[in-house]
Amino acid sequence: MGNRIGGRRKAGVEERYTRPQGLYEHRDIDQKKLRKLILEAKLAPCYPGADDAAGGDLEECPICFLYYPSLNRSKCCSKGICTECFLQMKPTHTARPTQCPFCKTPNYAVEYRGVKTKEERSIEQFNRKSLKHR
Numbered sequence: 693m694g695n696r697i698g699g700r701r702k703a704g705v706e707e708r709y710t711r712p713q714g715l716y717e718h719r720d721i722d723q724k725k726l727r728k729l730i731l732e733a734k735l736a737p738c739y740p741g742a743d744d745a746a747g748g749d750l751e752e753c754p755i756c757f758l759y760y761p762s763l764n765r766s767k768c769c770s771k772g773i774c775t776e777c778f779l780q781m782k783p784t785h786t787a788r789p790t791q792c793p794f795c796k797t798p799n800y801a802v803e804y805r806g807v808k809t810k811e812e813r814s815i816e817q818f819n820r821k822s823l824k825h826r
Contacts (some may be wrong), residue, residue, distance in 0.1 A: 704708055705730055709737035713774040714754060726779075730776035736764045736775045736804045749813065755793065762807040778802055 708725040712718050741758025742750060750759035755777035757825040763772030771794040781800065782790050787815070792799040808816075 705737045709739055712738050712741060712776050712779065713740045715741065715758070715774075716780050718776075720795055730775070733804055733806070735778070735802070736760070736762050738775050741774065741776075749808070751808065755781075762804070764802035764804050765796075766792050766794060767801045767803055768792050769795040771795075773802060 710730045711723060712721065712726075726735070731739050739760050741753070741756060741760055744759065745752065745759045748761075750761060751763045751772055751775040752759050753763060753772065755773060758774065760774050763774055764778055765772060769792060771792075773793075781793055789798050791798055792800045
């Protein structure tokens with residue numbers, strides 16, 4: 693009773709990962725809004741970044757070059773970005789639209805899809821190998 697079939701089940705996020713970890717100074721961040729977006733799985737949790745991908749399926753943020761369990765994805769080009777770098781790209785108190793840092797599409801926005809599946813990782817690895825052999 694009350695169970696939904698289909699759709700994504702939201703995994704609980706530890707409270708400490710609902711706020712920035714200190715990579716940047718975030719003076720104008722609405723902490724309540726950020727927490728809500730993370731708990732609703734609309735933004736990736738603010739995990740502390742690792743210097744290398746040793747021992748796991750970590751993704752590298754192309755802005756800060758740190759590794760995370762999962763990243764947000766640009767809605768326009770699907771490039772990954774950590775939440776703290778996204779917060780730097782998307783100032784809260786401006787009406788001016790932000791361009792995607794990767795493809796320059798106006799009105800930059802991201803979505804959080806969760807941790808990449810094994811299939812997504814395999815496809816990505818195959819594509820990288822294909823590009824090397826061209």
